[in-house]
Amino acid sequence: MKLLSVAALSLAVGDVSAHYIFQQLSVGGTKYPVFQYIRKNSNYNSPVTDLSSNDLRCNVGASGSGTETVSVRAGDSVTFTLDTPVYHQGPVSVYMSKAPGSAADYDGSGGWFKIKDWGPDFSSGSATWTLSGSYTVQIPTCIPSGDYLLRIQNLGIHNPWPAGIPQFYISCAQITVTGGGSGNPGPTVSIPGAFKETDPGYTVNIYSNFRNYTVPGPAVFSCNGGGNPGTPPPTTTTLVTSVRPTTAAPTTSSSPTSPPTCTVAKWGQCGGLGWTGCTTCAAGSTCNKANDFYSQCV
Ligand SMILES: *[C@@H]1O[C@H](CO)[C@@H](O)[C@H](O)[C@H]1NC(C)=O
Numbered sequence: 001m002k003l004l005s006v007a008a009l010s011l012a013v014g015d016v017s018a019h020y021i022f023q024q025l026s027v028g029g030t031k032y033p034v035f036q037y038i039r040k041n042s043n044y045n046s047p048v049t050d051l052s053s054n055d056l057r058c059n060v061g062a063s064g065s066g067t068e069t070v071s072v073r074a075g076d077s078v079t080f081t082l083d084t085p086v087y088h089q090g091p092v093s094v095y096m097s098k099a100p101g102s103a104a105d106y107d108g109s110g111g112w113f114k115i116k117d118w119g120p121d122f123s124s125g126s127a128t129w130t131l132s133g134s135y136t137v138q139i140p141t142c143i144p145s146g147d148y149l150l151r152i153q154n155l156g157i158h159n160p161w162p163a164g165i166p167q168f169y170i171s172c173a174q175i176t177v178t179g180g181g182s183g184n185p186g187p188t189v190s191i192p193g194a195f196k197e198t199d200p201g202y203t204v205n206i207y208s209n210f211r212n213y214t215v216p217g218p219a220v221f222s223c224n225g226g227g228n229p230g231t232p233p234p235t236t237t238t239l240v241t242s243v244r245p246t247t248a249a250p251t252t253s254s255s256p257t258s259p260p261t262c263t264v265a266k267w268g269q270c271g272g273l274g275w276t277g278c279t280t281c282a283a284g285s286t287c288n289k290a291n292d293f294y295s296q297c298v
């Protein structure tokens with residue numbers, strides 16, 4: 001049997017309870033009711049982890065039936081708001097895919113292009129992620145008018161692969177773009193297919209020698225060509241990750257009668273409803289309750 005460190009074990013068993021969902025859309029300063037223009041999923045606020053599943057498009061059980069489609073002018077800003085702010089480290093991206101007919105009838109099987117990435121900022125010497133309760137994106141001015149699925153994704157990489165499986169938090173809004181142009185947005189990718197177990201942005205351990213990061217998926221499309229880093233969203237909370245301190249894990253020499261000792265590495269989960277893992281944080285960090293479902297060593 002392969003021996004795992006205590007830290008690896010605590011990462012592997014963690015994170016089974018509820019999380020967060022992008023559930024509400026705002027257009028031009030108007031915030032619409034929950035799931036009016038966003039496809040309602042059937043898995044509460046849990047993530048998708050299967051890289052080959054069609055659920056990666058718009059989440060589990062999220063179809064166009066019962067979802068309305070909102071008109072958005074090209075160049076306008078659209079905001080996704082969550083039930084609970086994103087609290088897992090990882091990138092947030094926004095994709096679009098043009099519907100051959102109406103957005104409500106579209107299954108997302110066509111090409112997707114990316115219009116925005118929020119990746120980590122390393123300028124302070126450690127990684128700072130944009131963890132927020134809402135994310136605002138501008139619809140590109142040059143894309144053709146018509147119906148689209150507008151898809152937001154947070155890739156939670158807080159439990160490093162392969163001991164932990166990265167988590168996709170996804171929602172799709174249905175929009176009709178008006179006043180668009182004759183641009184040819186790309187590059188486009190298929191979903192599933194766009195994310196692989198070989199992507200450095202999927203496999204990276206953010207707690208160990210984390211110095212650079214490539215957000216998975218295609219390059220961000222911009223009407224004036226080239227990459228568009230975009231502007232930061234108006235309200236953000238940020239979390240600084242630091243190199244995880246080396247914890248002295250008990251080793252195989254402990255006697256069978258000694259009580260199990262374990263510590264959760266900084267940034268790991270240490271509590272929450274249903275949590276059965278370690279609750280003691282490594283030296284230098286304390287267990288902080290994010291919500292009923294998640295406490296983290298900070
Ligand atoms: C960091 O940069 C190196 C060198 O370009 C690259 O091989 C690696 O995949 C990058 N890591 C991430 C997580 O993007």
Ligand SMILES: [Cu+2]
Nearest residue numbers: 015019088156
């Ligand atoms: Cu989680």
